[in-house]
Amino acid sequence: MNGYTIVKDTREQHGYEFTAYGSCEGYVDKQLETGDYSILGLEDQICIERKASTTELAVNLGSDKERFMAEIERMQIFPHKFLILEFSMEDMMVFPAKSSIPVARRKFIKSNGAYLLKSINEIQTVYGIPVTFCGDKRHAQQMVSSILKRIYEIYSS
Numbered sequence: 001m002n003g004y005t006i007v008k009d010t011r012e013q014h015g016y017e018f019t020a021y022g023s024c025e026g027y028v029d030k031q032l033e034t035g036d037y038s039i040l041g042l043e044d045q046i047c048i049e050r051k052a053s054t055t056e057l058a059v060n061l062g063s064d065k066e067r068f069m070a071e072i073e074r075m076q077i078f079p080h081k082f083l084i085l086e087f088s089m090e091d092m093m094v095f096p097a098k099s100s101i102p103v104a105r106r107k108f109i110k111s112n113g114a115y116l117l118k119s120i121n122e123i124q125t126v127y128g129i130p131v132t133f134c135g136d137k138r139h140a141q142q143m144v145s146s147i148l149k150r151i152y153e154i155y156s157s
Contacts, residue, residue, distance in 0.1 A: 004152040005040040012036045014052065016141040023152065024145070034074040035081075037144055039152055046151045047078040048144055052086045052137070054095045058111045061119045072127050080151050083123060083131045086140040092116050092133070 006018045006027040015036060018027040032038055035047035049071065051057045060068035075081045091098060093113035096106045123129050134140035 004042075004148070004156075006148055007032060007038045007040050007043060009036045012050070015050065016137075016144060018145065022149075023156075024149065034071055034078075037148065039148055039155075042151065042155060045078065045155065046080040046148070047075050048082045048084060048147065049075065050084045050086065050140065050144070053100060054087055054092050054116070055099045055101055057085065057092070057116060058095060058099075058109070061116060062111050072123055072129065075129055076127055080147075081129050082147060083120075083129050084140050084143055085131065085133050086135075086137045087133065088135045089117075089133045092120075 003023045003025040005025045007030045008015055008018075008027050009032040010029050011031070016027075018024060020026040028040060030040075032043060032047075034049075036050045037048040038046050051060065085092075093116075095111070095113045095116055096109045099106075101109060120131050124131050132143055134143050
């Protein structure tokens with residue numbers, strides 16, 4: 001391998017834009033069966049799923065739980081799999097109080113920070129998927145870039 005190209009799933013909304021730098025040749029948009037990011041040619045080895053907000057995570061673990069957990073189960077087969085969160089653990093623990101959900105609608109939300117924490121811990125312990133709280137989008141993109149570079153180095157040596 002001379003360099004690597006990051007694959008961004010075509011369904012990824014408001015995702016990361018990668019530029020060519022060092023051994024990274026940039027990125028391509030390509031539909032991935034599982035996850036949001038991978039490496040071209042290593043799509044069966046590395047899978048990164050991104051969650052942009054506590055609200056997105058709550059929806060994925062609430063009304064969209066069946067679809068989301070099917071994706072989590074598919075991720076188990078990957079030697080390298082990660083769930084990257086663009087928010088802090090504190091943000092999650094106070095959900096839905098400090099979320100994008102309008103105040104008037106919050107009383108209808110069935111999940112809370114404790115439920116999200118329980119679910120995250122199950123994803124890590126039952127499914128073996130590391131979960132990283134990155135605090136914000138910028139740090140999450142740096143984490144994804146670093147992970148992909150490390151995986152590329154493993155496979156190119």
